[in-house]
Amino acid sequence: MLHAIFAANTAAETVNPLIPAPYDMIWSGVVFAVILVFFWKKILPNVSALLEARAAAIEGNIEKADVAQREAEVVLAQYTAQLAEARAEAGKIRDIARVDGQKIVVDAKDVAASEASRITATAHAQIEAERQSALVSLRGEVGSLALDLAAGVIGQALSDDAKSKALVDSFIADLESSEKAAK
Amino acid sequence: MLEAPNQEIALLVNAVTSLVAASSEGGGFNGPSINEFFPPAIFFAGTLFEMNRIVLIRFLLAAVMILLFWLGTRNMRLIPTKGQSLVEMALDVVRVNIAEDLLGKKDGKRFLPLLTAIFFTVLAFNLPGIVPGLNIAGSSTFGFPLVLAVISYGAFIYAGLKKHPGTFLKSSLFPTGVPWPIYFIVTPIEFFSIFILRPITLALRLLMNMVAGHLLLVLCFSATDFFFFSASLGGADWARFFGLGTFAFGFIFTAFEILVSVLQAYVFTLLTTVYIQLALAEEH
Numbered sequence: 001m002l003h004a005i006f007a008a009n010t011a012a013e014t015v016n017p018l019i020p021a022p023y024d025m026i027w028s029g030v031v032f033a034v035i036l037v038f039f040w041k042k043i044l045p046n047v048s049a050l051l052e053a054r055a056a057a058i059e060g061n062i063e064k065a066d067v068a069q070r071e072a073e074v075v076l077a078q079y080t081a082q083l084a085e086a087r088a089e090a091g092k093i094r095d096i097a098r099v100d101g102q103k104i105v106v107d108a109k110d111v112a113a114s115e116a117s118r119i120t121a122t123a124h125a126q127i128e129a130e131r132q133s134a135l136v137s138l139r140g141e142v143g144s145l146a147l148d149l150a151a152g153v154i155g156q157a158l159s160d161d162a163k164s165k166a167l168v169d170s171f172i173a174d175l176e177s178s179e180k181a182a183k
Numbered sequence: 184m185l186e187a188p189n190q191e192i193a194l195l196v197n198a199v200t201s202l203v204a205a206s207s208e209g210g211g212f213n214g215p216s217i218n219e220f221f222p223p224a225i226f227f228a229g230t231l232f233e234m235n236r237i238v239l240i241r242f243l244l245a246a247v248m249i250l251l252f253w254l255g256t257r258n259m260r261l262i263p264t265k266g267q268s269l270v271e272m273a274l275d276v277v278r279v280n281i282a283e284d285l286l287g288k289k290d291g292k293r294f295l296p297l298l299t300a301i302f303f304t305v306l307a308f309n310l311p312g313i314v315p316g317l318n319i320a321g322s323s324t325f326g327f328p329l330v331l332a333v334i335s336y337g338a339f340i341y342a343g344l345k346k347h348p349g350t351f352l353k354s355s356l357f358p359t360g361v362p363w364p365i366y367f368i369v370t371p372i373e374f375f376s377i378f379i380l381r382p383i384t385l386a387l388r389l390l391m392n393m394v395a396g397h398l399l400l401v402l403c404f405s406a407t408d409f410f411f412f413s414a415s416l417g418g419a420d421w422a423r424f425f426g427l428g429t430f431a432f433g434f435i436f437t438a439f440e441i442l443v444s445v446l447q448a449y450v451f452t453l454l455t456t457v458y459i460q461l462a463l464a465e466e467h
Contacts, residue, residue, distance in 0.1 A: 004367040015217060015221050017220055017394065018325055019282060019325070021324070023227075023231055023233040023234070023238070023326075024237075024238070024325065024326025024327070025326040025329060026231060026232060027238045027326070028241065028326045028329075028330040029330050031241050031242065031245045032331065032334070035245055035246060035249065035303070035304050036297065038300075039252075039303070040300070042294060043253075043274070043299075044257050046256050046277075047271070047274055048257060049259075050261070057261050084192070091412070108216075140224065161220050180252065
């Protein structure tokens with residue numbers, strides 16, 4: 001039936017498309033063999049190597065990221081610890097400084113107080129010395145004055161030193177006793 | 184199944200014949216003929232290695248395909264460029280969607296070169312049917328589909344014999360769980376369907392799709408040419424408008440042929456994979 005139609009249509013020659021020509025099969029086979037070998041030996045090994053490399057790269061990157069994260073966490077912990085340490089140290093230093101400062105203030109106060117008392121003592125001593133020297137000089141002057149006065153009063157020179165000295169001493173002793181009594 | 188494509192082509196040719204008959208008085212209309220699939224020899228005429236247009240088209244397409252894949256995979260990078268992504272996507276159609284899905288990782292890898300070669304060869308040989316200047320599919324003469332079907336046939340028988348040596352033929356022909364008298368019916372059917380029908384349907388499906396596609400396109404475009412430019416319409420100039428319709432059909436069928444090309448490549452590869460899978464999975 002089919003054959004008849006083809007025959008009718010192609011009056012010149014009758015060809016049945018379902019009978020393959022040998023050359024058709026031979027060249028098809030050759031071309032397909034070339035393509036098969038090309039894919040088998042060249043393209044697919046390349047592609048599968050690439051896919052493996054890509055998978056490895058992805059896994060490697062994930063691992064790398066994990067390592068980096070762990071490292072970052074360690075560094076963060078270290079940093080936090082250092083920060084806390086530094087804070088503690090700063091607090092310690094502040095405390096020490098405060099204590100030192102107080103000590104300095106106290107020391108300074110002590111020094112000032114002792115200096116003041118020393119100055120006061122010196123002043124006292126000086127005053128006492130001056131009083132003594134004044135007393136000594138007064139004693140001499142008052143003695144001669146009194147002698148002059150007494151000589152004048154009694155009209156007689158008290159040439160006798162021993163007598164005059166005793167007189168003056170008794171006078172001064174009287175003066176002192178009267179002074180004390182006045183006090 | 185065996186009859187359907189034949190009927191289809193018979194109908195087509197019939198229609199063409201009547202068209203030619205109707206217009207032959209006017210002259211000028213050249214309908215498609217089956218002779219287009221048997222162009223004159225160009226090299227080595229008369230020998231076993233005769234080459235005609237279709238054989239040369241196959242060489243050309245194979246070279247183009249090898250060149251494209253070679254260029255696309257020459258500098259493979261972990262982070263793909265645009266071209267490399269395209270090539271990888273194309274290869275993944277076979278690797279992921281066909282081989283690994285049906286056969287699993289291990290067997291998928293074993294048969295991947297064969298399946299990839301089948302898919303891309305069929306695709307490359309189907310497409311020139313719509314390439315201007317080539318205008319005929321490399322898979323539209325019986326030699327190529329037949330060779331591929333025989334390879335596919337050999338592949339699934341090899342897979343079965345390798346995996347289940349000794350039991351493959353028996354378990355294919357005598358499925359378990361069937362009462363023994365039924366074997367009188369089942370075994371011939373199984374034999375016929377597995378060992379005869381499978382390669383024939385594989386080859387015929389591809390061949391007839393491409394033959395019918397080519398005839399349709401030739402019919403549409405030669406009719407368009409006839410309506411537009413033939414001087415022999417004999418006063419019926421209004422009929423030239425039919426050319427618009429036939430041209431539109433040519434347009435539609437060109438797009439349709441792209442779909443058919445990809446689909447037939449996919450179906451051929453998928454069926455080969457399914458046959459291999461069935462042969463491997465034989466557990467009786």
